[in-house]
Amino acid sequence: MFDMVxxxxxxxxxxxxxxxxxxxxxxDLCGHFDIDPMEASSFEGRINYATIAKLKLCQIEASQHRxxxxxxxxxxxxxxxxxxxxxxxxxxxxxxxxxxxxxxxGDCLAYDVSCPHTIISPTLTRHEVVIVPKDxxxxxxxxxAKMAACKLSARTGAGRIxxxxxxxxxxxxxxLSPNNAIWVADSLIDLLLLPLRxxxxxxxxxxxxxxxxxxxxxIRENLRDPQLSIDKISAxxxxxxxxxxxxxxxxxxxxxxxxxxxxxxxCRQELETQAGKSITDVAFAWxxxxxxxxxxxxxxxxxIVPSSIHKS
Numbered sequence: 001m002f003d004m005v006x007x008x009x010x011x012x013x014x015x016x017x018x019x020x021x022x023x024x025x026x027x028d029l030c031g032h033f034d035i036d037p038m039e040a041s042s043f044e045g046r047i048n049y050a051t052i053a054k055l056k057l058c059q060i061e062a063s064q065h066r067x068x069x070x071x072x073x074x075x076x077x078x079x080x081x082x083x084x085x086x087x088x089x090x091x092x093x094x095x096x097x098x099x100x101x102x103x104x105x106g107d108c109l110a111y112d113v114s115c116p117h118t119i120i121s122p123t124l125t126r127h128e129v130v131i132v133p134k135d136x137x138x139x140x141x142x143x144x145a146k147m148a149a150c151k152l153s154a155r156t157g158a159g160r161i162x163x164x165x166x167x168x169x170x171x172x173x174x175x176l177s178p179n180n181a182i183w184v185a186d187s188l189i190d191l192l193l194l195p196l197r198x199x200x201x202x203x204x205x206x207x208x209x210x211x212x213x214x215x216x217x218x219i220r221e222n223l224r225d226p227q228l229s230i231d232k233i234s235a236x237x238x239x240x241x242x243x244x245x246x247x248x249x250x251x252x253x254x255x256x257x258x259x260x261x262x263x264x265x266x267c268r269q270e271l272e273t274q275a276g277k278s279i280t281d282v283a284f285a286w287x288x289x290x291x292x293x294x295x296x297x298x299x300x301x302x303x304i305v306p307s308s309i310h311k312s
Contacts (some may be wrong), residue, residue, distance in 0.1 A: 005174045009046035018043040022062075029056060030113055030131050031079035036066040038122075050173035053185035056131040057170045061089075061124070068118045079114040082132045082147065084192050086154050086163050090125030094118070096149050103151070108159050108195070111149040130166055136189060158194040165191050177272070179302075183265055190217075211239060212247045216258075223263055226287045230255045263287050264301050267294070271309045279306050 008025045010018040019035050022045045026033050029049065037043040045062040069079065087103040094101040094109060096117035103109055111117065113131075154163040169188055176184060218236055222228050233255065234241045248255050263286045270282045277285075283294035283306075298306045 005048075005050045007046065007048040010044055011046070015042040018045075026067075029058065030081045030083070031069070032073060034068045034070065034073075036068070038064055038066055038120075040064055048170075050170050052169060052173050052176065052188070053182045054133050054136055055185045055188065057166060057173065058127075058129040058131065059170065060127045060129060062121060063124055064122055066118060066120045069113070069116055071116045073116075080134050081113045082134060082137055083109075083111055083113050084130045084132065085109045085111075086128040086166065088126045088128055090121060090123055092125055092127075093120045093122075094149065095120075099149060101149060101151050106153065106155040108152040108154040108163065109149065110152070112147040115147075117149075128163070128166055128170070130188070130192060132189065132192070137193075152195045158191075162191045162195060179265060180269060183269075208247055208250075211237065211243075212251070215244060215247060215255075219259055219262060223259070223266060224285060224287055226284075226289050228259060228287060259287075260297060261301065264298055267298065267306070268302065268309065271306055282306075 008021075010021050013021050019037065022043065023033065023035050025045075025047055026035075029047075035043070040063065043063055043065060045065075046060070048059040050057045085103075085108065087105055087107045087109070089105055092103040094103060094111070094117065096111060096115055101109065114134075153159050165188055169184055173181075214237055215233055218233055219228070222232070225232075230241050230244055234244050237244075244255055248258060253261075267282050267286050267288075270277060270285070271279070274282075279295070280291045283291055288294040295306055298304075
């Protein structure tokens with residue numbers, strides 16, 4: 001298991017053991033790969049990594065090498081991840097399913113790790129990588145069967161914002177509480193998917209997963225509204241209340257549960273970071289209409305009273 005924030009490198013290993021050490025590190029992260037130093041006498045590599053909820057964030061630096069996940073290695077269920085890779089230094093050549101993609105600093109690449117592929121880095125390269133479990137993407141309307149490697153720009157627009165958020169999330173990972181880590185991970189995933197949604201039809205716009213994502217986004221945007229209800233949500237999304245109930249019940253919760261939990265998470269974050277606000281002010285700001293009701297559901301959800309956080 002990886003710690004919240006840590007690092008590994010090939011430093012201190014003999015040239016014969018450097019490749020094995022690097023391979024072991026990659027296997028722990030997302031599966032086995034073949035590593036070839038391409039006739040170099042030694043291999044230098046370093047990975048700094050952080051775990052935020054279900055996401056793995058990595059900062060990788062490596063000397064020239066070839067990384068390969070071959071068809072012979074590919075087995076159902078292995079490497080169940082999508083990688084979103086930001087090239088920050090050097091040039092890399094990616095190949096998968098007959099497609100060849102050159103990566104320069106400022107480029108972003110999203111690809112299915114389970115499909116055979118190779119990445120050749122002829123000189124020193126640096127990447128920042130987010131490893132996302134496929135089940136997390138599926139919940140957000142991602143059509144796994146249509147996943148093809150996608151090259152995007154991280155120099156401007158949504159790609160640049162996503163990269164900046166990844167960098168900030170990595171730097172602050174060690175300071176996040178478990179509850180805040182979940183919300184940072186959710187926000188990070190949604191942000192990373194923005195440039196992908198803009199670039200290609202890899203998302204189901206009308207299926208239940210997409211409707212669930214739309215409902216989540218609408219709820220988050222309107223959490224402060226004390227009148228937020230399933231009637232408002234169904235009217236905004238153009239679906240029936242029964243259909244909304246089904247979407248959330250399939251995921252083990254009610255719409256009201258989701259709204260309440262989202263409000264409680266935001267309230268706790270404000271109580272932890274903004275000592276100047278009263279408990280009542282925070283509760284009312286996030287849609288609760290009764291301070292006593294807020295205190296009761298807060299204690300039921302977190303196991304502590306809000307005043308204990310406020311005092312600390």
